[in-house]
Amino acid sequence: MGRSPCCDKVGLKKGPWTPEEDQKLLAYIEEHGHGSWRALPAKAGLERCGKSCRLRWTNYLRPDIKRGKFSLQEEQAIIQLHALLGNRWSAIATHLPKRTDNEIKNYWNTHLKKRLTKMGIDPVTHKPRNDALVSGDGGHSKKVAANLSHMAQWESARLEAEARLVRESKLRSSQQHSLQIPSSTTTFPSSSSSSSSAQVMIKLADESPITTTKDWTNNEDWLLRSNHESNGGGGMGNAELESPTSTLSFSENNASPAIIGENSNNNVNVVVPMIEFVGATSGSYSENDGIIRSINVKEEGSEDHHDHHQHEWKDYDNNSSMGTTFNPSLHELTMMTMESTWGSSSHHHQNHDHDDESLRTSGSNGAHVNVGDDDDDDAEEEDEELGFTNLLLNTNNNNNPNNDNNELSLSSEGGGGGGGGGGGGESHNNDNGDSYEDKNYWNSILHLVDSSPSDSPIF
DNA sequence: AAACATTCCAACCGCGGAGTA
DNA sequence: CTACTCCGCGGTTGGAATGTT
DSSP states (O other): OOOOOTTOSTTOOOSSOOHHHHHHHHHHHHHHOOOOTTTHHHHHTOOSOHHHHHHHIIIIIOTTOOOSOOOHHHHHHHHHHHHHHOSOHHHHHTTSTTSOHHHHHHHIIIIIHHHHHHTTEETTTTEEOHHHHHOOSTTHHHHHHHHHHHHHHHHHHHHHHHHHHHHHHHHOOSSOOOOOOOOEEEEOOOOOOSSOGGGHHHHHHHHOOOEEEEOOTTOOTHHHHHHHHGGGGTGGGOGGGHHHHHHTSOOTTTOBOOOOOOOTTSOOOOOOOBOTTTOOEEOOBOTTTOOBOOOEEOOTTSTTGGGTTOOOOOOSSTTSOTTOOOOHHHHHHHHHHHHHHHTTSTTOSSOOOHHHHHHHHTOOSSOOOOOSOOOOHHHHHHTHHHHHHHHHHOOTTTTOTTOOOHHHHHTTHHHHTTHHHHIIIIITTTTTSOOHHHHHHHHHHHHHHHSOTTTOSOO
């Protein structure tokens, strides 16, 4: 409710901090902790408001802040997390533990946003922009769009998984469910959304003319239908969307952990974000690669429901300790999407085979995405742009060090070399829905969100 | 070398949630 | 239930630094 009286009081200094002020603040906090920020300035002998002190501390003086240039891995993390979380800088910052939200925000606004825009990607929606799709530039934009279509594709994957989530929850079976990935194909005459990316899934359903061809059994078309119907009604307020929208609004603190399980083939059935209305969950994960395998759901009202907020978490990273602070809901989302996407080729209803596994665990054959520890700082400097586009598009030959045309690499012309452009751009991507590009893109996200902020080997 | 443009980022502003009396 | 404070967050700004003409 009430707003802080703020710092308009006379006598309080504003503007840049002097070294003396910094020293005072540091000394005080080191000795006493910050305590009440409001009371701090007087105690520390500073003529500043508490807010200003807090800001100075959290954004600059805090000892655990990493300053300086963002690494490629950090860039990737920001972009990918932004795609998932939108402008929730503090949430993003939790995954880049030594960076402040302010710094990330600044970096996004000054660097990454422009870069995405330049690439024809709407930095808000992380989808190819319409103008890029329709501009008459001799097909270049078309290629770009085609190559970027995976961005939209994973939005679709999210939608589908989301829809499944709700559907399953609505079934309210008291038995454990073993959910399976539907196969699907999706086309993307996607429009941009004005929503923040954190709401992309919802808004995408609201606004995007996405056509989804689904073969999931009994899949009512509720998602698309309801969303289109709700267009005039104020976005996501539609009751029919209550579950997915509210659930997947990335309420990080409230979201229950991902549901983990494993089938006999070590293959993923599905991963669905756990939501409060669903109830308790149980499961396990693979010891081998730390990948969530499947999901068990116990409905609310079953014998375990009293415990449905207290899932025991196993860290997916074998090297990490329990109870790390990575974001479950984000992880869930990522997994959900990954599996939905990867599992979308036609053979994936029941028996996923080795392909998924090999692709998921490393993405190491061919396509190359740096998401792990990478000491190659020099290359990082040189490949800043390229690395980014590689991450996004991950063209087939992106190990080629000569592929240094950012725009072109983005459009696969480096890899496709003209003729391959069209094919590489358009044909390889959406048709079967499980291209390497997508997998590696998601793999990278998974790694990012899997890594606990404190333990991350990346940063 | 000067003028101008652009980039960068620390800091500010205002809002809203949480907690509490 | 209301009113209030505190705090954190995201958006924005202003000026220094850097680049370009």
